[in-house]
Amino acid sequence: MRKSLLVLLVLAMMVSVFAYGCAPEPDPDPYDVDNGEPVDVDPDNQDLVIAIGAEPENLDPLKMMSAPAATIAEHMVENLIYLDVDGALQPALAESWEPAEDGMSWILQLREGVQFHDGTPFNAEAVKYNLDRFMGVDDPDNAAVFAFLLGEVSDVEVVDEYTVQINLNNIFAPIASHLSHSFIGMHSPASLEALDAGEFVEAPVGTGPFKYASWDRGNQIVMERNEDYWGDVPMLNSVTFKFVPEAGSRVIMLETGEAHAIMAVPPTDIDRLDAEADIDVVHQTSVRVIYMGFNLEREIFQDARVRQALNHAVDKDALINTIFSGVGEPSSAPIVPAIFGYTQTGPYEYDPDKARELLADAGYPDGFEMELFHPTGRYPQDATVTEAVQAMLQDVGIDASLTTYDWGTYLDTVIVPPDEAEHDIYMLGWGTVTLDADYGLYALFHSTQWPPRNNVSYYANDEVDALLDEARVTPDRDVREDLYRQAIEIIWDDAPWLFLYDEGQVNGERSNVKGLIHHPLENVSAWNAWIE
Amino acid sequence: MLGYIFKRLMLAIPVLLGVSILVFAIIRFIPGDPARAIAGVHATPQHIEQVRREMLLDEGLHVQYYVYMSNLLQGDLGRSTFSRRPVVTELRERFPNTVILSLAAMFVATVVGMSAGIISATKRYSIFDYSSMVGALVGVAAPVFWLGIMFQLLFAVRLGWLPSGQMGTFKHLILPSLTLGLATAALIARITRSSMLDVLRQDYITTARSKGLAERVVTYKHALKNALIPVVTVMGLQFGTLLGGAVLVETVFSWPGIGRLMVESILRRDYPVVQGAVLLLAVTFVMINLLVDVIYAFLDPRISYGSKEAE
Numbered sequence: 149m150r151k152s153l154l155v156l157l158v159l160a161m162m163v164s165v166f167a168y169g170c171a172p173e174p175d176p177d178p179y180d181v182d183n184g185e186p187v188d189v190d191p192d193n194q195d196l197v198i199a200i201g202a203e204p205e206n207l208d209p210l211k212m213m214s215a216p217a218a219t220i221a222e223h224m225v226e227n228l229i230y231l232d233v234d235g236a237l238q239p240a241l242a243e244s245w246e247p248a249e250d251g252m253s254w255i256l257q258l259r260e261g262v263q264f265h266d267g268t269p270f271n272a273e274a275v276k277y278n279l280d281r282f283m284g285v286d287d288p289d290n291a292a293v294f295a296f297l298l299g300e301v302s303d304v305e306v307v308d309e310y311t312v313q314i315n316l317n318n319i320f321a322p323i324a325s326h327l328s329h330s331f332i333g334m335h336s337p338a339s340l341e342a343l344d345a346g347e348f349v350e351a352p353v354g355t356g357p358f359k360y361a362s363w364d365r366g367n368q369i370v371m372e373r374n375e376d377y378w379g380d381v382p383m384l385n386s387v388t389f390k391f392v393p394e395a396g397s398r399v400i401m402l403e404t405g406e407a408h409a410i411m412a413v414p415p416t417d418i419d420r421l422d423a424e425a426d427i428d429v430v431h432q433t434s435v436r437v438i439y440m441g442f443n444l445e446r447e448i449f450q451d452a453r454v455r456q457a458l459n460h461a462v463d464k465d466a467l468i469n470t471i472f473s474g475v476g477e478p479s480s481a482p483i484v485p486a487i488f489g490y491t492q493t494g495p496y497e498y499d500p501d502k503a504r505e506l507l508a509d510a511g512y513p514d515g516f517e518m519e520l521f522h523p524t525g526r527y528p529q530d531a532t533v534t535e536a537v538q539a540m541l542q543d544v545g546i547d548a549s550l551t552t553y554d555w556g557t558y559l560d561t562v563i564v565p566p567d568e569a570e571h572d573i574y575m576l577g578w579g580t581v582t583l584d585a586d587y588g589l590y591a592l593f594h595s596t597q598w599p600p601r602n603n604v605s606y607y608a609n610d611e612v613d614a615l616l617d618e619a620r621v622t623p624d625r626d627v628r629e630d631l632y633r634q635a636i637e638i639i640w641d642d643a644p645w646l647f648l649y650d651e652g653q654v655n656g657e658r659s660n661v662k663g664l665i666h667h668p669l670e671n672v673s674a675w676n677a678w679i680e
Numbered sequence: 681m682l683g684y685i686f687k688r689l690m691l692a693i694p695v696l697l698g699v700s701i702l703v704f705a706i707i708r709f710i711p712g713d714p715a716r717a718i719a720g721v722h723a724t725p726q727h728i729e730q731v732r733r734e735m736l737l738d739e740g741l742h743v744q745y746y747v748y749m750s751n752l753l754q755g756d757l758g759r760s761t762f763s764r765r766p767v768v769t770e771l772r773e774r775f776p777n778t779v780i781l782s783l784a785a786m787f788v789a790t791v792v793g794m795s796a797g798i799i800s801a802t803k804r805y806s807i808f809d810y811s812s813m814v815g816a817l818v819g820v821a822a823p824v825f826w827l828g829i830m831f832q833l834l835f836a837v838r839l840g841w842l843p844s845g846q847m848g849t850f851k852h853l854i855l856p857s858l859t860l861g862l863a864t865a866a867l868i869a870r871i872t873r874s875s876m877l878d879v880l881r882q883d884y885i886t887t888a889r890s891k892g893l894a895e896r897v898v899t900y901k902h903a904l905k906n907a908l909i910p911v912v913t914v915m916g917l918q919f920g921t922l923l924g925g926a927v928l929v930e931t932v933f934s935w936p937g938i939g940r941l942m943v944e945s946i947l948r949r950d951y952p953v954v955q956g957a958v959l960l961l962a963v964t965f966v967m968i969n970l971l972v973d974v975i976y977a978f979l980d981p982r983i984s985y986g987s988k989e990a991e
Binding site: 211213364366394397403563601 | 710713716717719720723724725727728730759762763764765770773774777829832833836837840843844845846847931932933934935936937940941944
């Protein structure tokens with residue numbers, strides 16, 4: 149018996165080596181879709197099943213941190229502002245949002261006549277209750293995991309029944325984008341008050357087009373149509389999200405019709421599914437870049453020519469085509485095109501001769517040795533990509549020795565102050581989940597954001613700092629966009645990273661399913677969908 | 681008998697205590713900061729600090745274990761760091777699903793394994809004997825996740841007879857239990873066969889035959905009961921293996937059992953759930969072993985526990 153136990157333990161430990169990941173991300177909309185007009189709709193056959201890889205932790209704004217949680221929650225719980233599939237901010241529960249003249253506060257006009265699923269009216273008090281809870285105003289130890297999204301908010305004021313004023317500590321232009329983050333959904337205050345201490349939302353009571361029906365842990369969440377929805381009432385009777393961790397099993401469910409749609413089709417199955425007449429493969433960009441950051445405190449990486457050389461030494465197209473069956477794009481900026489503030493500056497052309505030349509100019513004609521740290525099981529094919537990069541670098545004389553970690557260990561190993569860093573170069577990814585360049589650039593390149601924050605390369609450039617600071621406090625979107633363009637151009641030439649690729653997402657759906665929204669934030673939204 | 685059971689239960693306590701210490705220590709020896717892993721890449725330093733405080737990570741191992749054990753003795757296994765729900769609730773929801781799957785797999789294993797074993801033994805060196813023993817070899821050797829995917833492709837995709845996974849109706853149970861049970865069936869078949877062959881060579885069987893009893897009666901009434909003793913031992917031990925094998929099968933078939941919960945919790949560094957799940961499985965192992973020993977006594981009158989005559 150002891151032996152069996154041991155076997156079990158060892159097995160459990162072995163399995164722990166395979167790690168998987170899902171990005172935090174997300175958001176709600178009923179406000180944009182153009183997928184033709186419904187035909188052949190059988191009202192009795194409108195129960196949609198979507199298979200996703202991971203189960204949400206719970207659906208409480210305080211504790212939510214995964215894309216599956218966001219995807220599911222947004223069907224039941226709406227935000228004040230919705231970030232649509234094209235990256236534009238759309239009115240949701242707030243009809244308008246305007247900064248005050250000094251930029252130190254924002255006025256939000258709320259939609260009138262909206263009720264939560266439990267009949268509680270939606271109004272300014274409800275907004276204040278939700279935002280205060282999220283920020284941990286009464287209980288700082290229980291602020292939301294993502295409370296930093298509202299880090300610049302000093303307090304929330306109820307002006308009248310349908311007007312809210314959000315006061316800021318500093319001018320903070322991206323606030324509207326941050327309010328659209330789907331972890332900041334509006335729950336019925338009555339439902340939140342009913343929670344016992346230590347308990348978190350599992351059956352959300354929101355204002356959304358679907359109402360919570362049931363959650364069978366490890367199996368599925370079922371939602372039913374909200375007949376009293378304030379917008380267009382959905383055609384679907386119900387939406388079921390099934391939790392299917394094995395990608396191969398999800399593909400099989402799509403093929404057998406057990407699922408109408410699946411998320412994250414493995415690259416190896418794309419061609420086969422594409423060839424099936426009744427299955428559509430849907431490609432969408434994501435908001436995540438994958439990169440290898442240089443440890444800029446290291447002697448070898450002080451010279452920009454060396455950093456540029458490495459960028460020229462790696463064939464990004466080859467990585468994407470061979471490892472990802474063509475899904476993804478070589479990075480053309482430190483953030484992906486879907487993000488507000490993006491400017492195309494790259495990609496760095498694959499040119500090993502130029503790389504060798506740059507290395508020789510910088511005093512390394514014979515290349516050098518370096519320590520490359522990377523995670524395994526966190527990003528799709530992360531270890532394979534690293535090995536391919538290693539081989540390409542070898543080709544220009546750079547000898548990278550690989551150190552592999554599982555995710556939990558990895559973060560702790562690379563996100564450290566310079567004097568503790570063992571790596572010369574490290575692989576990481578970043579999803580700009582607010583779809584605003586501030587979150588992608590400030591967090592990763594501003595000199596105030598060194599570890600334990602996320603500027604893991606120890607990048608510091610006064611010009612970039614100044615541009616990012618200014619963009620934060622400039623309300624005008626066109627001016628901000630220009631500031632980010634300048635910052636991106638400097639960062640690109642400085643090359644604190646070996647820029648790799650923008651991840652793509654590939655979902656699958658049965659061809660009789662219409663109107664599903666596949667969002668860059670790794671959401672699949674079904675409020676406008678129907679089954680033919 | 682009752683005294684024996686009581687003694688065994690008492691002996692289980694140090695075993696379970698050992699298991700709890702082992703699991704507690706092993707997951708904490710995984711390098712890296714679990715607070716970092718739990719809080720995620722977007723977390724602020726304050727939040728990571730908060731997680732560390734909640735999990736008592738700043739305290740020594742002995743303090744953590746003391747707090748864990750004193751809560752455990754009050755029936756409190758803590759809360760999942762992932763879902764924030766009580767671990768007891770998580771386990772209560774998932775464990776029955778694993779039991780259902782394991783029992784169904786055991787049923788498959790017993791029916792298939794014993795029939796194949798008995799027929800092979802009585803029709804020794806026949807085509808059936810050879811083919812079922814080769815089949816058993818394959819059954820033991822085939823990895824369950826591969827077998828599971830093959831079954832999905834054949835019965836769900838090609839033939840469309842059965843659902844490919846998930847829990848639901850009785851039909852949903854067929855493929856996972858078949859996948860999980862076949863390796864054990866193979867083992868049981870081989871043990872049954874050799875044990876039957878052993879028994880069939882005994883003198884009393886020859887006597888029974890010479891009395892003119894029908895071969896069927898000899899096989900099933902006289903031989904089988906004695907041949908079953910080693911088979912029951914193996915079944916008992918195998919039930920534990922089934923619970924372990926459920927880890928893989930539950931993942932392939934998206935079965936909401938405790939095995940999958942355990943794997944996912946390890947990946948999330950969800951210490952309280954991992955500890956609770958392993959402890960629960962350990963208790964189950966101990967109980968099953970006890971049950972097997974008790975069943976022996978019924979199968980074989982020569983075995984008795986704790987009675988004067990046996991000593």
